[in-house]
Amino acid sequence: xxxxxxxxxxxxxxxxxxxxxxxxxGEVIGVHILSDSATELISEAVLxxxxxxxxxxxxxxxxxxxxLSEMVHETAHxxxxxxxxI
Numbered sequence: 001x002x003x004x005x006x007x008x009x010x011x012x013x014x015x016x017x018x019x020x021x022x023x024x025x026g027e028v029i030g031v032h033i034l035s036d037s038a039t040e041l042i043s044e045a046v047l048x049x050x051x052x053x054x055x056x057x058x059x060x061x062x063x064x065x066x067x068l069s070e071m072v073h074e075t076a077h078x079x080x081x082x083x084x085x086i
Contacts (some may be wrong), residue, residue, distance in 0.1 A: 001013050001014060001015040001016060001017075001035055001068075001071060002014075003071075003074065004066075004068060004070055004071050004074070005065070005066045006066040006067055006068050006070070007035075007037075007068060007071070009066070010068075012035060012036050012037060012068075014035075015033070015034045015035030015036070015037075015038075016032075016033075016034050016035070017031065017032070017033050017034075017035070017041070017071045017072055017074075017075045018031070018032040018033075018075065019031050019045075019055065019058075019072075019075045019076060019078075019079060021054065021055045021079050025054060026054040026055045026056060026079065026080075027052055027053070027054050028045070028048055028049055028053055028054065028055060028057075028058065028076075029049065030049075031045035031048075031049070031072070031075075033045070035068070035071075037068050040068065041068060041069060041071065041072060044069060044072055045072060055076045055079035055080055056076075056080065058072060058073065058075075058076035059073065059076045059077055059080060059082075061073070
């Protein structure tokens with residue numbers, strides 16, 4: 001969370017988002033969120049997994065700035081080896 005501007009502004013820099021995806025297709029099969037705002041962030045992950053979204057799908061979804069949801073976006077970028085802020 002320390003790479004997220006909104007988290008820093010809200011003094012919530014402790015935590016993390018972890019995303020698991022299949023190697024073959026990049027389909028997201030799990031998301032772990034450790035944060036005071038986890039209950040606000042998990043819905044996007046659940047919807048994505050329900051729709052069998054890939055990490056690339058999460059990357060191409062719009063994540064406004066500054067928001068905590070950018071952490072999900074950043075994590076998906078990490079799966080594609082293209083993190084923005086880390």
